[in-house]
Amino acid sequence: MIISLAIMTVLGLVVNALFVRIKLPGLLGMLLLGILLGPYGLDILSPDLLRVSDDLRRLALIIILVRAGLGINKEDLIKVGGPAIRISFIPVLLEGFTIAFLAIRLFGFSFIEGGMLGFIIAAVSPAVIVPQMLKLLDQKIGTDQGVPTLILAGASIDDVFAITLFSAFIGLYTGTNSNLTWQILGIPLSIVLGIGLGVVFGLLLGRLYKHYRMRDTKKVLILLGVAIFMTAIESWLQNRVNIAALLGVMSMGFVLMEQKPDISRRLASKLNKIWVLAEIVLFVLVGAQVDIAIAINAGLLGLLIILIGLSARSIGVFLATLGSHFSWKERLFCVIAYLPKATVQAAIGGIPLSMGIESGGLILALAVVAILFTAPLGAIGMDRTAPILLVQEESEKEVRKPKQARILPEKPPAES
Numbered sequence: 043m044i045i046s047l048a049i050m051t052v053l054g055l056v057v058n059a060l061f062v063r064i065k066l067p068g069l070l071g072m073l074l075l076g077i078l079l080g081p082y083g084l085d086i087l088s089p090d091l092l093r094v095s096d097d098l099r100r101l102a103l104i105i106i107l108v109r110a111g112l113g114i115n116k117e118d119l120i121k122v123g124g125p126a127i128r129i130s131f132i133p134v135l136l137e138g139f140t141i142a143f144l145a146i147r148l149f150g151f152s153f154i155e156g157g158m159l160g161f162i163i164a165a166v167s168p169a170v171i172v173p174q175m176l177k178l179l180d181q182k183i184g185t186d187q188g189v190p191t192l193i194l195a196g197a198s199i200d201d202v203f204a205i206t207l208f209s210a211f212i213g214l215y216t217g218t219n220s221n222l223t224w225q226i227l228g229i230p231l232s233i234v235l236g237i238g239l240g241v242v243f244g245l246l247l248g249r250l251y252k253h254y255r256m257r258d259t260k261k262v263l264i265l266l267g268v269a270i271f272m273t274a275i276e277s278w279l280q281n282r283v284n285i286a287a288l289l290g291v292m293s294m295g296f297v298l299m300e301q302k303p304d305i306s307r308r309l310a311s312k313l314n315k316i317w318v319l320a321e322i323v324l325f326v327l328v329g330a331q332v333d334i335a336i337a338i339n340a341g342l343l344g345l346l347i348i349l350i351g352l353s354a355r356s357i358g359v360f361l362a363t364l365g366s367h368f369s370w371k372e373r374l375f376c377v378i379a380y381l382p383k384a385t386v387q388a389a390i391g392g393i394p395l396s397m398g399i400e401s402g403g404l405i406l407a408l409a410v411v412a413i414l415f416t417a418p419l420g421a422i423g424m425d426r427t428a429p430i431l432l433v434q435e436e437s438e439k440e441v442r443k444p445k446q447a448r449i450l451p452e453k454p455p456a457e458s
Contacts, residue, residue, distance in 0.1 A: 054322030076329020102324035111295020130199035133358030138164035157211035165204035165386035184432035236286030244297025340407035382420025
């Protein structure tokens, strides 16, 4: 396994650098590398590494969400509060139920099967979105109106809706849950519990860092350990109550930033360095889950369903930002930023097939198509359109005095 990890890391760095050099997002190169190295490509990666792939990808996602929490500003969050709430559920519901309806009409799915497909596909990818938004925050692009903060907050809750509704349809299929309405009403409770958990641990860590002197490296390790523990709490209680633990992870970083801004900025810098490796692990292993042959079997009809679903999502984004302070350009950027899908689809796309559901193979194929089509589209779209659609704040620069021109003495007139 360690050799596979070394190959993945070295080649990931090389591919990332090459794609950045040709002005394409590095994550696109890492996804393609994962497809090439994975079991559906050259099959170079160790089976032991693939067995722990889920845990490694979750750890990488935790790292970037903690970093995101440390980068959110309270004033920006208050500024985008209303639109952030609306954008967190309107687009995902429109896309999910649109895809479900199309699957019922075009593929003959049952309502339950259509719901499973709809909310597998509808989840956006924080792994693609969050690094792009953090880059915009660092470069102060779109920060004047709080666009990156809006997308960071909305995307994390978007996934809560998608995964909860997918789980509800699984429950309807197995007979363990027969009340879809109750599951939908339980989503706000899941969000509140997740945020509450993050606030509690954020306050505790703030007190710990205040009373005990330790190196920043140890603080980062404790922070990540607590974040992992929070996701474990979610797993332990999932049969009793749903907790949006990943949202809590981001909330913990936000609370810590409000308490200890100086420490939090140093911790964010440390996490940026860890992300160099975590990003490679995340996207290469996501790519390794992708089977091109299955994607081809979905055909053009599958791609059409995904495109119509994205159109419904885009309408949802415009509706969610209607009447807000955002310009039409900023709203258009939000549409583009809400396109990419990767992590959730790779994680749960194969569940219906593993359960023996008749349409499971087609559901997996459409999940793969969604990754291959939307992850590059969204990543490239955000990268190319951010400087065009968003306004960059002017940084305070030292005003340099212009150099005075050197005045040479006039030559005396030549004697005749």
